[in-house]
Amino acid sequence: MRAPGFWSNPPDAPGLAARLLAPLAAVYGAATARRLARGRAGAVRGAVPTICVGNLTAGGAGKTPAVIALIGHLDRADRPVAVVSRGHGGRLPGPVRVDPARHRAADVGDEPLLLAAFAPVWVSRDRAAGLRAAEAAGAGLVVFDDGFQNPAVDYDLRLVVADARLGFGNGRVIPAGPLREPVAVGLARADLLLTVGEPAAQDRFDATWGDAIAGTARLRGEVAPLETGMPWDALRVLAFAGIAYPDKFFATLRGLGAEVVATRALDDHAALSAAMLTRLEGQARSLRAQLVTTEKDAARLPPAWRGKVLTLPVRLNVADWAPLEAAVAAALAHRAA
Numbered sequence: 001m002r003a004p005g006f007w008s009n010p011p012d013a014p015g016l017a018a019r020l021l022a023p024l025a026a027v028y029g030a031a032t033a034r035r036l037a038r039g040r041a042g043a044v045r046g047a048v049p050t051i052c053v054g055n056l057t058a059g060g061a062g063k064t065p066a067v068i069a070l071i072g073h074l075d076r077a078d079r080p081v082a083v084v085s086r087g088h089g090g091r092l093p094g095p096v097r098v099d100p101a102r103h104r105a106a107d108v109g110d111e112p113l114l115l116a117a118f119a120p121v122w123v124s125r126d127r128a129a130g131l132r133a134a135e136a137a138g139a140g141l142v143v144f145d146d147g148f149q150n151p152a153v154d155y156d157l158r159l160v161v162a163d164a165r166l167g168f169g170n171g172r173v174i175p176a177g178p179l180r181e182p183v184a185v186g187l188a189r190a191d192l193l194l195t196v197g198e199p200a201a202q203d204r205f206d207a208t209w210g211d212a213i214a215g216t217a218r219l220r221g222e223v224a225p226l227e228t229g230m231p232w233d234a235l236r237v238l239a240f241a242g243i244a245y246p247d248k249f250f251a252t253l254r255g256l257g258a259e260v261v262a263t264r265a266l267d268d269h270a271a272l273s274a275a276m277l278t279r280l281e282g283q284a285r286s287l288r289a290q291l292v293t294t295e296k297d298a299a300r301l302p303p304a305w306r307g308k309v310l311t312l313p314v315r316l317n318v319a320d321w322a323p324l325e326a327a328v329a330a331a332l333a334h335r336a337a
Contacts, residue, residue: 002267003059003244007178011171011208018176025176032149032181039151044128049141049332052155054148056186057168057178059268060244061161062196064111064296065223065316067145070159071119073321074141074328080119082139084130085112086146087123089269094124095133105300110269111145113299119143127152148189149180156331159324160190164197164205164220166245168212183212191327194219196316217323225256226313233257237292237310238284242266242300249294253312261287272300281308 006015053070055061067083075081087094090109098112098121105113108123115121120137124130127147134142148158162168169178180186187193193216195205202220236259241249246265253260264280277291284291291309293301298311318324 003178007169007172008166009170011168014170014172014177018170018172021176022172025173028175029173029181029185033185036149036151043151043154044131045154046131046142046156047135048139049156049328049335050131050144050153051141051157051159051328052144052147052153053159053161054144054146055161056148056180056183057162057166058174058180059178061163061166062194062221062223062316063145063161064114065314066159066161066194066196066221067115067143068118069221069316069318070143070324071115073318073324074143075119076140079140080138081141081143082134082137083112083115083119083121083143083145084127084134084147085109085115085121085123085144086125086127087112088146090123092123093126095122095126095130096124097122097133097137106271110296110299114295115145148186156335157192157327158190159192159194159219160186161194161196162205163245164195164201167205167209183209187213187216190216191331192217192219192323194221194318196221196223198222217327219318219321219323221316221318223314223316225252226315228313230310232312234259236261236287236289238262238264238280238287238289239292240264240266240280240297241294242268242270242272242297243294244268249312252314253292256312258292261289266297269300272297272302272305274302274305277302277305277309 006017009015053063053067071081087109090107092107098108098116100116112121112123122130122134168183173179239250239260250263293309295313
């Protein structure tokens with residue numbers, strides 16, 4: 001499903017629909033608060049340090065690139081990193097370790113398949129059980145992909161990711177806006193805020209949300225295409241994507257110089273059937289274009305199609321990791337106390 005347009009209105013002008021939906025938003029926010037309060041007493045403490053990478057909004061904020069970047073920055077021989085994911089879109093309840101050689105997106109979800117190229121990944125709808133499985137397999141630090149609003153685990157460090165361009169939308173809670181909980185409530189539990197976007201978007205985020213995020217330690221990052229030697233310049237492409245904001249992917253391709261002759265925006269995590277891909281292939285052939293998709297979508301491609309579709313990999317670049325280093329040091333000191 002696509003996010004309603006009014007969700008992206010400015011917070012000082014959320015729109016009539018947001019105001020009319022305010023009572024339902026209050027119910028949603030109260031339910032989230034109750035769930036967190038009830039679960040806090042029974043939260044499981046990991047035998048090894050745990051980091052939750054979550055967000056305050058529905059839809060993509062850049063969590064997957066953030067998890068990949070954290071793995072690269074924190075993984076050490078004496079403290080190997082593992083990932084626990086709910087496995088959105090997969091049928092297996094887990095806990096099960098993701099094996100790209102035998103699992104498909106329908107089994108474990110597309111994001112765990114992508115992350116499994118960087119670290120051991122455990123899919124588990126019960127996050128505490130996923131943590132225990134990762135620990136038993138030798139993890140020295142466990143990163144949770146999402147789960148910020150889930151109280152099953154008492155995390156050592158909580159990192160909230162926000163898209164700098166989209167910010168927190170109109171500042172309202174679902175269904176009046178994109179928020180899973182009010183900004184002030186969520187950030188009160190967060191140790192770090194990572195905003196993802198180019199410098200101009202970061203500046204706009206600061207102008208809009210600077211007061212709301214005051215007092216929260218901050219990381220800034222920017223997602224950029226990974227240099228693979230692929231000559232994108234002037235390549236005619238038909239681009240398709242089943243991510244939260246496909247237009248960002250299409251814009252990235254244009255920024256690389258590709259001639260995007262057609263696009264197909266799919267629902268987030270949409271199934272990529274052979275019939276649909278065959279139609280796209282026929283359209284691309286008629287346009288003399290190459291099919292291109294995202295890394296996350298590529299994880300859902302049927303095996304027979306993986307050689308036919310180009311993939312554009314992206315990575316999150318963080319210029320200054322010092323705020324994370326300080327937060328990790330503080331969390332480890334607290335754990336040792």
